[in-house]
Amino acid sequence: MDTRPVGVFDSGLGGLTILKTLSQALPKEKLIYFGDTVNVPYGSKSKAAVTRFALDIARFLEKQKVKLIVVACNTASALALAELQKKISVPVIGVILPGAMKAAQCTRNGKVAVIATEATVQSKAYPRALKRLDKRIHTYQRACPVFVPLIEEGWIHKKAGEQIVADYLHGVQQSKADTVILGCTHYPVIKKKIAACLGKEVKLVDSAQVLAEEVKTRLAQTDQLNPSGRGSMKIYASDAPARFKRLAKNILGRELRRVYLKKLN
Amino acid sequence: MDTRPVGVFDSGLGGLTILKTLSQALPKEKLIYFGDTVNVPYGSKSKAAVTRFALDIARFLEKQKVKLIVVACNTASALALAELQKKISVPVIGVILPGAMKAAQCTRNGKVAVIATEATVQSKAYPRALKRLDKRIHTYQRACPVFVPLIEEGWIHKKAGEQIVADYLHGVQQSKADTVILGCTHYPVIKKKIAACLGKEVKLVDSAQVLAEEVKTRLAQTDQLNPSGRGSMKIYASDAPARFKRLAKNILGRELRRVYLKKLN
Numbered sequence: 001m002d003t004r005p006v007g008v009f010d011s012g013l014g015g016l017t018i019l020k021t022l023s024q025a026l027p028k029e030k031l032i033y034f035g036d037t038v039n040v041p042y043g044s045k046s047k048a049a050v051t052r053f054a055l056d057i058a059r060f061l062e063k064q065k066v067k068l069i070v071v072a073c074n075t076a077s078a079l080a081l082a083e084l085q086k087k088i089s090v091p092v093i094g095v096i097l098p099g100a101m102k103a104a105q106c107t108r109n110g111k112v113a114v115i116a117t118e119a120t121v122q123s124k125a126y127p128r129a130l131k132r133l134d135k136r137i138h139t140y141q142r143a144c145p146v147f148v149p150l151i152e153e154g155w156i157h158k159k160a161g162e163q164i165v166a167d168y169l170h171g172v173q174q175s176k177a178d179t180v181i182l183g184c185t186h187y188p189v190i191k192k193k194i195a196a197c198l199g200k201e202v203k204l205v206d207s208a209q210v211l212a213e214e215v216k217t218r219l220a221q222t223d224q225l226n227p228s229g230r231g232s233m234k235i236y237a238s239d240a241p242a243r244f245k246r247l248a249k250n251i252l253g254r255e256l257r258r259v260y261l262k263k264l265n
Numbered sequence: 266m267d268t269r270p271v272g273v274f275d276s277g278l279g280g281l282t283i284l285k286t287l288s289q290a291l292p293k294e295k296l297i298y299f300g301d302t303v304n305v306p307y308g309s310k311s312k313a314a315v316t317r318f319a320l321d322i323a324r325f326l327e328k329q330k331v332k333l334i335v336v337a338c339n340t341a342s343a344l345a346l347a348e349l350q351k352k353i354s355v356p357v358i359g360v361i362l363p364g365a366m367k368a369a370q371c372t373r374n375g376k377v378a379v380i381a382t383e384a385t386v387q388s389k390a391y392p393r394a395l396k397r398l399d400k401r402i403h404t405y406q407r408a409c410p411v412f413v414p415l416i417e418e419g420w421i422h423k424k425a426g427e428q429i430v431a432d433y434l435h436g437v438q439q440s441k442a443d444t445v446i447l448g449c450t451h452y453p454v455i456k457k458k459i460a461a462c463l464g465k466e467v468k469l470v471d472s473a474q475v476l477a478e479e480v481k482t483r484l485a486q487t488d489q490l491n492p493s494g495r496g497s498m499k500i501y502a503s504d505a506p507a508r509f510k511r512l513a514k515n516i517l518g519r520e521l522r523r524v525y526l527k528k529l530n
Contacts, residue, residue, distance in 0.1 A: 046505045049303050149414040160428040240311045
């Protein structure tokens with residue numbers, strides 16, 4: 001038994017979709033979430049920059065004495081996971097491998113599409129992970145850089161948002177993929193819109209669920225679950241916590257009680 | 266006569282619209298541009314964060330021995346100008362006052378609208394500047410947070426972009442303003458779209474031209490022009506210079522020769 005908290009971080013709000021699933025799967029754990037709102041977005045920045053941001057956050061979480069860190073951000077997982085695992089003293093789990101494993105299980109025709117940020121697409125993290133799992137899988141990738149601002153501002157639900165979704169997904173439809181990885185933690189928010197556009201024969205993979213199971217398994221294997229805990233959530237943001245609190249509603253569908261400001265560096 | 270360069274900075278690409286106008290108005294000056302691509306965007310961040318970013322850049326430009334600094338970013342002008350003018354040894358000129366002066370001259374019905382980032386709107390920098398110039402002016406403000414990503418990605422020219430423009434400008438139309446300040450240096454890129462939406466009776470104020478004149482006047486007054494110079498432009502970005510170079514085309518309409526990477530801190 002290990003009563004230490006689990007750390008979770010993202011460039012901003014998107015990782016809250018992961019936090020929500022984690023808190024449902026592990027209702028007795030203390031969860032600490034860090035949203036890097038001073039450096040958001042990561043998806044258009046370099047590997048060097050994203051790695052520096054991620055290391056600063058992971059070191060902060062280490063100081064909070066977490067027992068495990070979840071990188072609830074595809075870009076940071078794609079660009080910085082190896083570096084984090086090298087330099088951080090507790091286990092660090094990213095979202096890429098769980099998502100790729102689920103997709104490899106789901107696909108029947110061996111065609112998988114990934115929609116993600118520019119940086120995640122360029123890193124080729126998903127195609128590489130999928131190839132390692134099954135050499136026959138063919139991966140199509142599409143960067144959708146406008147999705148994140150549209151989701152954060154709540155615009156995606158308007159008619160223009162629908163058109164942008166349709167436009168971005170055109171190539172995904174052409175790729176004939178039967179499985180599409182939502183390769184950015186913001187995208188589950190518009191899962192229904194994406195599903196409506198692609199049709200129900202296409203399976204959407206949202207790594208939150210499989211990631212939460214992975215975290216649970218890892219903690220159980222090392223006897224680090226906290227079965228008698230009361231469960232809690234503490235949220236930090238590196239800038240503008242009031243704005244974070246307000247926009248979190250667009251992601252979580254409910255109000256956060258409090259967001260703490262924590263500047264790094 | 267003063268052969269030192271003029272420094273110009275923005276959170277990213279938007280300030281290139283100012284740089285372009287400056288280079289036309291001052292073809293003999295050496296211009297140094299800094300795009301803060303590691304911290305972009307500023308418009309959703311706090312005053313404390315934006316002030317820190319702006320000071321770091323201004324200090325870098327100071328070290329490049331500039332004779333004057335142009336804050337080619339409305340958010341940084343709105344949030345950090347006073348602090349820059351206090352702490353930096355050379356004159357620092359922002360975009361807010363020139364834009365407000367031009368708008369105050371243009372309006373006939375005393376109703377001015379400002380479209381800008383969230384942070385610029387919240388700072389109330391434009392309404393305050395306009396009130397100081399003419400107490401009778403009534404200002405309507407509208408934050409358009411989705412414009413910047415749509416412009417940078419070249420999406421604004423698609424049909425969905427047009428709808429988003431129309432949606433954001435609905436309140437501007439209702440305000441009956443006869444003068445609209447483009448309160449973000451990205452927006453001149455979509456000036457035609459905005460004009461088409463608002464109709465030709467509405468005057469659009471783009472601070473680039475009036476700012477360039479202000480810079481020229483200031484340098485002339487202190488005998489700091491460089492009349493026998495050959496004119497040049499050196500571009501720095503704090504992250505991902507190749508991406509900056511690629512996207513700069515969406516702003517400038519032409520290719521930049523080289524973008525230097527310069528990390529601050």
